[in-house]
Amino acid sequence: MADPAETIDADRSPVEVDRVIIRFAGDSGDGMQLTGDRFTAASAVFGNDLSTLPEYPAEIRAPAGTLAGVSAFQVHISDHEITTPGDAPNVLVAMNPAALRSELKRLVDGGTVLVNTDAFTERNLEKAGYEVNPLTDGTLDHVTVYEVPMTSLTKEAVAPLGVKPRDAERSKNFFALGLISWMYTRPEGPTLTWIDQHFASKPQVAAANRAAFMAGHAFGETAELFDHPYAVRPAVRPPGTYTNITGNVALAWGLVAAGRQSGLPIFLGSYPITPASDILHELSKYKSFGIRTFQAEDEIAGIGSAIGAAFGGHLAVTTTSGPGVALKGEAMGLAVSLELPLVIVDIQRGGPSTGLPTKTEQADLFQAMYGRHGESPLPIVAAHSPAACFDAAIEAARIALKYRTPVMLLSDGYLANGSEPWRIPDVSDLPDISVEFATEPNHTDPDGNAVFWPYKRDPLTLARPWAVPGTPGLEHRIGGIEKADGTGNISYDPANHERMVHLRADKIAGIANDIPPVELTGDTDGAELLVVGWGSTWGAIDGAANRVRARGRRVAHAHLTHLNPFPPNLGEILARHDRVVVPELNLGQLSRLLRAEFLVDAHSITKVQGVPFTAGELEAAFLKELGA
Amino acid sequence: MSSTITTPQDWASDQEVRWCPGCGDYSILKAVQLLMPELGGTPANTVFISGIGCSSRFPYYLDTYGMHSIHGRAPAIATGLAVAREDLDVWVVGGDGDMLSIGGNHLIHALRRNVNLTILLFNNQIYGLTKGQYSPTSEVGKVTKSTPFGSLDHPFNPVSVALGAEASFVARTHDMDRGHMMEMFRRAREHRGAALVEIYQNCNVFNDGAFESITSRSARDDMLIPLVHGEPVRFGADKQKGVTIDGQGRAQIVNVADVGEEAILVHDESRPDPGLAFMLSRLASGPDEPTPIGVFRAVDRPDYGSQVTAQLEAATERGGPGDLDALLHSRPSWEVAPA
Numbered sequence: 001m002a003d004p005a006e007t008i009d010a011d012r013s014p015v016e017v018d019r020v021i022i023r024f025a026g027d028s029g030d031g032m033q034l035t036g037d038r039f040t041a042a043s044a045v046f047g048n049d050l051s052t053l054p055e056y057p058a059e060i061r062a063p064a065g066t067l068a069g070v071s072a073f074q075v076h077i078s079d080h081e082i083t084t085p086g087d088a089p090n091v092l093v094a095m096n097p098a099a100l101r102s103e104l105k106r107l108v109d110g111g112t113v114l115v116n117t118d119a120f121t122e123r124n125l126e127k128a129g130y131e132v133n134p135l136t137d138g139t140l141d142h143v144t145v146y147e148v149p150m151t152s153l154t155k156e157a158v159a160p161l162g163v164k165p166r167d168a169e170r171s172k173n174f175f176a177l178g179l180i181s182w183m184y185t186r187p188e189g190p191t192l193t194w195i196d197q198h199f200a201s202k203p204q205v206a207a208a209n210r211a212a213f214m215a216g217h218a219f220g221e222t223a224e225l226f227d228h229p230y231a232v233r234p235a236v237r238p239p240g241t242y243t244n245i246t247g248n249v250a251l252a253w254g255l256v257a258a259g260r261q262s263g264l265p266i267f268l269g270s271y272p273i274t275p276a277s278d279i280l281h282e283l284s285k286y287k288s289f290g291i292r293t294f295q296a297e298d299e300i301a302g303i304g305s306a307i308g309a310a311f312g313g314h315l316a317v318t319t320t321s322g323p324g325v326a327l328k329g330e331a332m333g334l335a336v337s338l339e340l341p342l343v344i345v346d347i348q349r350g351g352p353s354t355g356l357p358t359k360t361e362q363a364d365l366f367q368a369m370y371g372r373h374g375e376s377p378l379p380i381v382a383a384h385s386p387a388a389c390f391d392a393a394i395e396a397a398r399i400a401l402k403y404r405t406p407v408m409l410l411s412d413g414y415l416a417n418g419s420e421p422w423r424i425p426d427v428s429d430l431p432d433i434s435v436e437f438a439t440e441p442n443h444t445d446p447d448g449n450a451v452f453w454p455y456k457r458d459p460l461t462l463a464r465p466w467a468v469p470g471t472p473g474l475e476h477r478i479g480g481i482e483k484a485d486g487t488g489n490i491s492y493d494p495a496n497h498e499r500m501v502h503l504r505a506d507k508i509a510g511i512a513n514d515i516p517p518v519e520l521t522g523d524t525d526g527a528e529l530l531v532v533g534w535g536s537t538w539g540a541i542d543g544a545a546n547r548v549r550a551r552g553r554r555v556a557h558a559h560l561t562h563l564n565p566f567p568p569n570l571g572e573i574l575a576r577h578d579r580v581v582v583p584e585l586n587l588g589q590l591s592r593l594l595r596a597e598f599l600v601d602a603h604s605i606t607k608v609q610g611v612p613f614t615a616g617e618l619e620a621a622f623l624k625e626l627g628a
Numbered sequence: 629m630s631s632t633i634t635t636p637q638d639w640a641s642d643q644e645v646r647w648c649p650g651c652g653d654y655s656i657l658k659a660v661q662l663l664m665p666e667l668g669g670t671p672a673n674t675v676f677i678s679g680i681g682c683s684s685r686f687p688y689y690l691d692t693y694g695m696h697s698i699h700g701r702a703p704a705i706a707t708g709l710a711v712a713r714e715d716l717d718v719w720v721v722g723g724d725g726d727m728l729s730i731g732g733n734h735l736i737h738a739l740r741r742n743v744n745l746t747i748l749l750f751n752n753q754i755y756g757l758t759k760g761q762y763s764p765t766s767e768v769g770k771v772t773k774s775t776p777f778g779s780l781d782h783p784f785n786p787v788s789v790a791l792g793a794e795a796s797f798v799a800r801t802h803d804m805d806r807g808h809m810m811e812m813f814r815r816a817r818e819h820r821g822a823a824l825v826e827i828y829q830n831c832n833v834f835n836d837g838a839f840e841s842i843t844s845r846s847a848r849d850d851m852l853i854p855l856v857h858g859e860p861v862r863f864g865a866d867k868q869k870g871v872t873i874d875g876q877g878r879a880q881i882v883n884v885a886d887v888g889e890e891a892i893l894v895h896d897e898s899r900p901d902p903g904l905a906f907m908l909s910r911l912a913s914g915p916d917e918p919t920p921i922g923v924f925r926a927v928d929r930p931d932y933g934s935q936v937t938a939q940l941e942a943a944t945e946r947g948g949p950g951d952l953d954a955l956l957h958s959r960p961s962w963e964v965a966p967a
């Protein structure tokens with residue numbers, strides 16, 4: 001790409017670049033998430049491809065001005081397809097010294113820094129741990145710095161509106177947004193419309209934000225500081241209607257779609273937990289879809305209520321993060337034993353314990369796989385990108401309903417809060433996942449009476465019938481005690497228990513015949529290196545594999561959406577590659593599953609820093625694996 | 629079952645009942661099986677949900693829909709079912725360990741939300757299924773396998789707990805009086821919202837006779853204080869004793885002759901404030917003092933499930949039924965034309 005800092009154009013018409021990575025950083029109270037979000041929204045509507053990475057502290061209000069309180073939002077926009085929020089930002093917007101100090105190291109050499117000089121007071125410098133002002137001591141010699149007194153310019157701009165100075169300062173993020181929007185020739189319309197709508201009930205705040213935004217824009221245009229703005233053209237992509245969507249919204253919408261496609265009302269039992277709560281918030285809005293959301297007294301009641309609703313014939317869902325899954329463990333075992341459909345959503349975060357609540361990790365794979373007592377297998381589906389959470393939710397619901405089983409749906413903090421453009425599907429193309437309730441007796445007893453056996457299985461899927469209360473003649477009792485094969489009556493018979501354990505395991509294993517084979521991308525034939533990934537590492541792996549291929553090496557990529565059971569062709573793919581690597585944001589959980597299942601010498605590439613892999617990190621790791 | 633005329637046999641399952649001979653659970657089961665035909669429901673529309681413990685075997689013995697779930701979680705599971713399916717008649721069955729220890733949280737939240745459930749709490753003041761440890765309702769000093777030197781825990785009074793959670797219906801009965809049990813169960817079932825009935829239940833294996841000094845035929849007159857709506861709270865063979873509220877607002881047992889009939893408290897189960905009912909629940913600190921039985925509280929309060937449904941209906945009325953295509957296009961979007 002053209003490096004923005006090096007391109008000079010005297011007539012100040014925009015200079016085209018093919019992509020740019022911008023990082024907005026400031027104090028938690030500075031509104032950087034909002035600023036990044038708005039810049040993203042304007043870029044999305046403009047038609048760029050994009051990917052975002054919000055990063056914020058776990059504290060709602062960490063001490064102002066400190067390194068701990070820095071909140072950042074990285075957005076990568078491009079005129080071609082991209083899959084990650086980018087390795088190193090080209091532009092850093094630093095609203096205070098702490099933001100500069102914590103984020104500067106990420107910037108590319110020769111990158112651009114915009115600082116709010118008003119915030120570089122002695123006190124703020126001290127809080128950030130600067131002994132000398134970095135604006136004057138040569139710290140920033142390797143980058144291009146634009147010093148802009150954003151706070152005072154904002155105050156000036158909003159003064160005519162009669163806004164109090166303290167309130168005026170709050171609009172400075174809109175000044176920054178206006179300036180960056182000018183720099184990257186973003187259309188102003190979407191932001192101004194959003195301000196008017198969002199602050200409709202507070203006209204003065206709306207007016208102030210509007211004025212600050214316009215002032216930032218005008219500052220770029222009139223101040224002689226900048227040589228020219230840049231332009232990033234819309235990306236070329238398949239025709240259709242697109243919207244920018246985060247993983248949590250896509251997942252929630254996927255559940256709404258699953259409700260429609262199954263013809264069943266949705267029941268969500270959930271307890272608030274970061275980073276999963278947004279799914280509860282989102283689904284709570286859609287009452288006209290017949291969706292019942294229940295904020296339970298705890299995680300156990302979240303899944304408990306969902307099990308009750310599943311018994312009643314609803315498409316039942318519980319949403320949580322790792323600590324919540326741990327609490328739900330016993331109830332998940334009950335759902336395995338009851339053989340009722342249930343979707344358990346785990347938006348993974350850094351662990352163990354409270355861990356890193358706002359950061360991402362993929363370390364719940366073992367918990368999803370094994371986190372229950374006894375032999376209690378359940379299917380696992382994992383989304384690979386924010387938008388892919390939509391399809392993953394429908395797929396999890398499909399498997400749950402068809403096989404009458406709890407299904408674990410894995411996402412993570414990065415997918416949950418990150419966003420990307422999504423081509424809105426045609427509703428008529430969505431899969432039919434409808435199921436039929438039992439309505440008739442299904443067995444004849446020795447006396448010739450028609451009876452209902454709740455555990456008489458479909459010979460193909462091994463799923464048991466789903467007879468919901470209210471159906472006359474099919475009254476039955478289910479429970480967590482082992483049941484006799486067929487009748488479902490309590491049974492302590494050793495041989496029966498073994499048969500039931502095998503039946504439950506076979507049922508889940510058999511789903512392999514009902515899921516798509518894993519698709520190999522890149523060098524599908526004769527690759528030197530096979531990369532196997534799952535979940536949110538998809539974008540970084542894809543980017544890194546492309547770079548390694550650009551260096552003339554042959555790399556194939558298999559990305560797993562189904563982690564239990566594995567796709568039917570995975571063993572064959574592994575067998576025909578000599579070198580297999582598995583990048584994961586954990587200490588090698590998938591690689592160990594692969595080793596156990598396929599006796600393959602899968603090498604693990606791991607990272608547990610609460611942030612995704614960058615493509616650069618994986619590129620280096622792949623090259624090392626190739627001995628290059 | 630298409631007709632609503634049923635017999636007790638229609639409600640009994642073919643499963644062999646497996647409680648210890650002489651267990652109080654048998655008489656409770658009998659009372660429920662006899663009552664069900666009178667309530668006019670059908671087995672198909674009735675669901676019993678239990679947790680873990682001796683009493684939690686209950687659903688297996690009724691030919692209705694049922695779930696024998698996991699320890700303590702029955703109120704949570706039943707909440708989901710009752711909220712999802714307002715058409716069903718959902719019962720919760722469990723013991724003092726199940727619903728007041730491991731599941732205490734779920735119980736109080738089901739009560740405060742006023743989920744439409746009929747909750748039967750079998751209180752035998754002991755852990756039976758795990759073979760005799762003290763429970764959250766056991767008296768202080770109880771010597772059990774886990775408390776060889778006597779238990780230190782102050783017990784819960786289940787009726788007080790339920791009233792503290794502002795349950796809209798709270799009653800107490802005991803396993804020695806089928807008629808009274810059936811009456812309490814009927815009232816609880818007919819109540820819209822969360823209804824809790826505490827049943828003093830004898831565990832003849834691990835805590836035999838825990839309630840004998842108040843529930844035995846010879847003791848009842850003097851030791852059980854029947855609460856009857858609209859009537860003075862009086863007891864004793866000749867109704868010679870009664871309950872008054874003193875100047876401090878405390879309930880007291882008095883001789884009617886000493887204070888005069890007018891001074892005796894007239895029971896009003898429909899008081900909006902649960903305070904007085906709570907006072908009555910404090911009359912006895914354990915089942916060895918005169919103990920009130922009957923309906924402590926029965927007030928009208930919108931039940932949770934119908935309010936959930938009302939919100940769904942209101943939303944549908946406002947904007948029509950949900951349209952997935954419209955939802956997917958509800959955020960800012962842009963078109964990419966064919967190249």
Ligand code: SF4
Binds near residue numbers: 650
């Ligand atoms: S242990 Fe006690 S409560 Fe349990 S069945 Fe036996 S007598 Fe009844």
